[in-house]
Amino acid sequence: MDQVFAPPGETWQQVSHRLAELRRLLLGICIVVGTAAAAVLGSWFAGWWLAVVTVVAGVVAAIWGLWLIDRNWRAWGYAERADDLLVTCGVLFKQLTVVPYGRMQFVDVKSGPLERRFGLATVQLHTASPATDARIPGLPPDEAARLRDRLAALGEARAAGL
Amino acid sequence: MTDEPATAEPRKENGAPGAADRTPAHFRRLHPLTPLLRGWAWLAAAVAFGSQDVLLSGASPRILVLVPLIAVAGLAVGLASWWFTRYGIDGDALRIDSGIFERRSRRVRLDRLQAVDVVRPLSGRLLGVSELRLEVAGGSDTEAPLAYLAADEAVRLRAELLARAAGIDAATPEAPEQVVHEVPPGRLLGSTVLSGTFLIGVVFLLLNGAAFVLTGGDVAMGVLTASLPGVLAIGAALWNQFVRNFGFVLAESPDGFRIRKGLLDIKAQTVPPGRVQGVALRQPLFWRLTDWVRLDVDVAGYGKTSDTDASKSSVLLPVASRRDAFDVMRHALSGAAPEAVLVEPAPRRAAWLRPIGWRRLAYGADDRLVVVREGVLYRTLTAVPHAKTQSIRLTQGPIQRRLALATVHVDTTPGPVDAIIRHRDQLEARRILEEQTVRARLARKADVPEQWMSVPGARRRAEEAPAQPNPAALPFH
Structure with a gap:
């Protein structure tokens, strides 16, 4: 782990591995549908060899995508300190956000239909600055609710005027 | 608090x-x-x-x-x-x-x-x-x-x-x-003439004229009619800028800053104390001839309106001498002096990412302000009080990682002022992030209360006379 994006304590709290599973499913659907469509169209216009090329390209893309998903999942992390929340994410473009609890305006917990099926929720913190990017995806609902309540309580305790 | x-x-x-x-x-x-x-x-x-x-x-x-x-x-x-x-x-x-x-x-x-x-x-x-x-x-x-x-x-x-x-x-x-500052019409006119928009318009017209003289025919006439909307747009933009800031008066009162401006539509703004979230000093290229600068502020209510409206409201001084601007800046930041903050330049290897202007990338902080300097053609000096920091972000792209550089963003409420500390050494950037977090926490506790008259001590602190800085050390050269 590099020093620049090192966790404040021992390790980052990681997000649920089911987030990676959800993304793999989405990737699989996209690649199968995309490859099939491209292969059918290709063989229609240019012959069977283009279909083979497309399928090979699809397989390569799938392997690459699986690798990316895994790396991206590993990059997510958060840590709760006494006065602020730290969120890190990104592999190619890394980011580490520090949001003081006292600056929090509101907390969102979101869960789409697919996320719900996988038992996941996204917690997002908002401050008075739209640039604040403190989103933690892939939390189990219990953890999301716990985090939301804790953040709301801490936000109230440490609130400061604008 | x-x-x-x-x-x-x-x-x-x-x-x-x-x-x-x-x-x-x-x-x-x-x-x-x-x-x-x-x-x-x-x-x-x-x-x-x-x-x-x-x-x-x-x-x-x-x-x-x-x-x-x-x-x-x-x-x-x-x-x-x-x-x-x-x-x-x-x-x-x-x-x-x-x-x-x-x-x-x-x-x-x-x-x-x-x-x-x-x-x-x-x-x-x-x-x-x-x-x-x-x-x-x-x-x-x-x-x-x-x-x-x-x-x-x-x-x-x-x-x-x-x-x-x-x-x-x-x-x-x-x-x-x-009254803290008044902008005379002559200076406003001068600043408009020296603005990039005006000069582009002039160059445009000169090129058109040259084309007309050289070709003399229908081609030039066609170009002229085709470029008419552009010329009109530039003219309208300049006219608006002039009319909007005509008779600009900045005054200070216990209620905060008061700004009055406008030739046809008159606007009187009042920004209570402690509502300024950040100040940026800006100098377009040709204003260097006369050493004029402009001051923009972030105020939480202004940023969210439509872009043009926000830029209209967020002007603290449309054009002033650098010395006057620094005086006003100190008032706006309730006594903290941005020019007294020592800024440190970014490392030399930032030149790979910013071939022009890496020398001007600099950052500094004291116990009240974070100050960021950047820009060669369009110089900017940004100051954000620690107490107004919303969140702090550390970012690093692939090329930055190769060069062991990173960028720290100090997020403020929406508006024209953004404090982005670009291309620092990556370990230094992480240290800035941690230090800034602590400074912001300490400053928040000591900030002006929302009901600014209700605590007697608060005003006194805000009115503390700042140490007069040495003019030769103004960091904006």
């Missing part, structure tokens, strides 16, 4: 007030000319609609019936809306009840007030009415525009709102003010 809930949202209660929540009897109505002034939009729409009708059908009689009909309908709706709109002070909030069928009651908490503007459009000036705008953080637009009020009522209400927001007796008359 305060036990308020975390939300800075205005406490709005939208919905029908029940029988128990009737509009109090002492609430007032807007100025009776309001429906007429607002009716212009209806009439214009009617005329546009009618003339389109004429153009399409070729028959004119319908327009003679339709336009007055629509105008009368608009006036009737305006009149009803005026009758049902009433405003007044309700507890610690300004309350506005409106709506003909769907009653709406809106409360704007005064301790959350970020700015109060009195706007007098040209038509309003002729009829002696003004519009009062309250800016609070959050929401998507100006929270409570009261259009229109009698001119003296707008001024009285502004004084009352500010007194209540400050936490003092509501009957306190408007605080006396002290």
